[in-house]
Amino acid sequence: MKKKFNLKSSLYVVFCLLLFTAGCKDFDYNKNVILVTGTDSNPVTRFVVENTPSSYTVTASTTEKVTENVTVNFAIDNSLIEEYNRKHSTSYYPIPASAIQVDGSQGVIKAGSAASTGITVKVVSTADFVDGRTYVIPVTIKSIEGANIEILEPSKTIFLRVSRVINFNSLNMNNTNLYSNFIFEDNKAVNLTNYTYEIKCYINAWHSTPEQISRLCSFTAKDESASNMLRFGENGQDISSLQWVNPGGSVVSAKRFNLGQWYTISLTFDGKKYVMYVDGVKDVEMIGSKGSTFQRFELGMSWENYPARQYFNGRVAEARVWNRALTANELQLGVCGVDPKSAGLVAYWKFNEGTGSIFKDATGNGYDMDWSKTVRDNTGNGTLNSFNKSSYVSWQFDNVNKCSQ
Numbered sequence: 001m002k003k004k005f006n007l008k009s010s011l012y013v014v015f016c017l018l019l020f021t022a023g024c025k026d027f028d029y030n031k032n033v034i035l036v037t038g039t040d041s042n043p044v045t046r047f048v049v050e051n052t053p054s055s056y057t058v059t060a061s062t063t064e065k066v067t068e069n070v071t072v073n074f075a076i077d078n079s080l081i082e083e084y085n086r087k088h089s090t091s092y093y094p095i096p097a098s099a100i101q102v103d104g105s106q107g108v109i110k111a112g113s114a115a116s117t118g119i120t121v122k123v124v125s126t127a128d129f130v131d132g133r134t135y136v137i138p139v140t141i142k143s144i145e146g147a148n149i150e151i152l153e154p155s156k157t158i159f160l161r162v163s164r165v166i167n168f169n170s171l172n173m174n175n176t177n178l179y180s181n182f183i184f185e186d187n188k189a190v191n192l193t194n195y196t197y198e199i200k201c202y203i204n205a206w207h208s209t210p211e212q213i214s215r216l217c218s219f220t221a222k223d224e225s226a227s228n229m230l231r232f233g234e235n236g237q238d239i240s241s242l243q244w245v246n247p248g249g250s251v252v253s254a255k256r257f258n259l260g261q262w263y264t265i266s267l268t269f270d271g272k273k274y275v276m277y278v279d280g281v282k283d284v285e286m287i288g289s290k291g292s293t294f295q296r297f298e299l300g301m302s303w304e305n306y307p308a309r310q311y312f313n314g315r316v317a318e319a320r321v322w323n324r325a326l327t328a329n330e331l332q333l334g335v336c337g338v339d340p341k342s343a344g345l346v347a348y349w350k351f352n353e354g355t356g357s358i359f360k361d362a363t364g365n366g367y368d369m370d371w372s373k374t375v376r377d378n379t380g381n382g383t384l385n386s387f388n389k390s391s392y393v394s395w396q397f398d399n400v401n402k403c404s405q
Contacts, residue, residue: 031063031150032062032063032064032066032149032150033062033063033149033150033151033152034060034061034062034070034072034109034141034144034149034150034151034152035060035061035062035141035151035152035155035156036058036059036060036061036139036140036141036155036156036157036158037058037059037060037061037115037116037158038158039154039155039156039157039158040155043084043154043155043157043158043159044136044158044159044161045158045159045160045161046161046163047121047123047137047160047161047162047163048163048165048404049123049126049162049163049164050164050165052123052124052125052126053101053122053123053124054122054123055120055121055122056120056121056122056160057118057119057120057121058074058107058118058119058120058121058139058158058160059107059115059116059117059118060072060074060107060109060115060116060141061114061115061116062109062114062115062149063114064114065112065113065114066109066110066111066112066113066114066147066149067111067112067147068111068146068147069108069109069110069111069146070108070109070116070144070145070146070147070149071106071107071108071144071145071146072106072107072108072109072116072141072144073105073106073141073142073143073144073145074104074105074106074107074119074139074140074141074142075105075139075140075142076100076102076121076137076138076139076140077138077140077142077157078094078138080138080140080157080159081093081094081136081138081159084136084138084159088329089327089329089330090329090330090333091134091330091333091339091342092134092135092136092159092161092333093130093133093134093135093136093339094135094136094137094138095123095135095136095137095162096128096129096135098125098127098128099123099124099125099126099127099128099129099135100121100122100123100124100137101121101122101124102119102120102121102122103119103120103122104118104119104120105119106119107119119139121137121139121160123162126164129164130339131337131339131340132334132337132338132339132340132342133339134161134162134333134405135161135162136159136160136161136162137159137160137162138157138158138159138160139157139158139160140156140157140158141156141157163404163405164404165402165403165404166336166337166402166403166404167397167401167402168317168350168352168397168401168402168403169317169351169352169353169354169395169396169397169401170202170315170316170317170351170352170395170396170397170401171299171315171316171317171351171359171393171394171395171396172315172394172395172396173299173300173311173312173313173314173315173316174204174311174313174314175392175394176300176307176308176311177307177389177392178299178300178371178389178392178393178394179215179298179299179300179301179302179307179311179376180298180299180300180302180371180374180375180376180387180389181296181297181298181299181302181374181375181376181384182296182297182369182370182371182373182374182375183222183295183296183375183384184295184296184367186222186295188295188366188367189221189222189293189294189295190293190294190295190321190323190346191291191292191293192269192291192292192293192294192323193271193291194269194270194271194291194323194324194325195267195268195269195291195292195294195321195322195323195324195325196266196267196268196269196320196321196322196324196325196326196331197219197228197266197267197294197320197321197322198264198265198266198267198318198319198320198322198331198334199216199217199230199264199265199316199318199319199320200262200263200264200265200316200317200318200319201216201262201263201265201312201314201315201316201317202260202261202262202263202314202315202316202317202400203232203257203258203259203260203261203312203313203314204259204260204313204314204315205259205313206232206233206239206240206259206313207311207313208239210308210309211235211309211310212233212235212239213231213232213233213234213235213301213309213310214231214232214233214310214311214312214313214314215229215230215231215300215301215306215310215311215312216230216231216232216242216300216312216316217229217230217297217298217299217300217316217319218230218296218297218298219292219294219296219297219321220292220293220294220295220296220297220298221292221293221294221295221296222293222295222296224296225293226247226290226291226292226293227245227246227247227292228244228245228246228247228267228292229244229245229298230242230243230244230245230265230267231243231245231301231310232257232312234252237252238256240256240257240258241253241255241256241257242255242257242265242276244267244274244276246267246269246274246286246288246292247269247274247288247290247291247292248274248286248287248288248289248290249286249288251274251276251284251285251286252284253276253278253283253284254283254284255278255283260400262317262403263278263279264278264279264280264318264331264334264335265277265278266278266280266326266331268325268326268331269288269291269292269325270325271289271291271325272287272288272289273285273286273287273288274286274287274288275325277328277331279332279335280328280329280331280332280333280334280335281328281332282328294321294346294347297319297369299316300312302376302377302378303376303377303380304377304378304379304380305380315396315401316351317350317351317352317401318337318349318350318351319348319349319351320334320338320345320347320348320349321345321346321347321348321367322344322345322346323344323346324343324344326344332405333405335403335405336403336404336405337350337403340362340363340364341363345363346363346365346367347361347363347365347367348361348362348363349361349362349367349369350362353395354395354397355395356390356393357370357371357372357389357390357391357393358370358371359371370390371389371390371392371393372388372389372390373386373388374386374387374388374389375387
């Protein structure tokens, strides 16, 4: 009885939230209803795929034991993905037909039971997957036979979100001779009234000498006006805190960052406020109204003799520039990567080349960065001098460089 009570209690809470404006009076607590098992709290669930084939069994449950056999007819309905994306500001994709196999289409709840047999959904191949896309498999109850039981509409579909373990190359930031700027041609400058800047980083260790600051990167204009710069351990702050200097001022993260962990840092501006997210979770925000111009990307701290003083002991991957402020849902889906053809994506460096010194722009928009053609103000007098930094580019590929979402 305890299990049945918990399921009904969970559904009661769900209906209260769905019917907030009308109150909970419309929920018939004594009615026997049927739903896809596991959707009472969240219709989206992870389907972890480390190797193929991988299987997931979908079943149905009723809130009361049935008195006669009930047949549940399941189906995969990709048309439900568009509606879910619209309601929740997500960007899920239907899985390629070549990637899945479904064993069975029906489950049976036997008389005296409240749980059905299931159908098995298998991911049999990832060969046709597009990097950066998050795929879901929507399995829904189409109909039931054998009893007059209502299908619970909000919980009739489970969205199996395919979660893969991804291995990737990363750029080694430990060599301070690497630090420099790449400035794009003037026709590549983009004025951003709304924007999102992102970078994925891993911290090996903090340092306190000669100073504790670790400069990560900067997205900025050619003249470094209205910059978006990130640095850990700014003077007066915790060594593991992250400062974001933006066109409206600066803000320090509430989060304290751990060593030995990958983080995706996202900086958004929607025309009214600047918001920092860490792995898609809002961390801190500040009011502001000034946008940004992107034409220049800086790795580390390259000015004058500061590289050795403010070095970043770690790795970077997945830097992106968007011409819109992404939502939290979109950011969470992009922790491991995004579709290079995503709406609003201006430039996207995966830093996964593994060889060479050219960082390719995955979008095809022409923002490749050739680290043999960088510039930096090495004297501190405002003069930009050319530097070939190609020999200092090094890559890492190991068990640390994994991502799963």
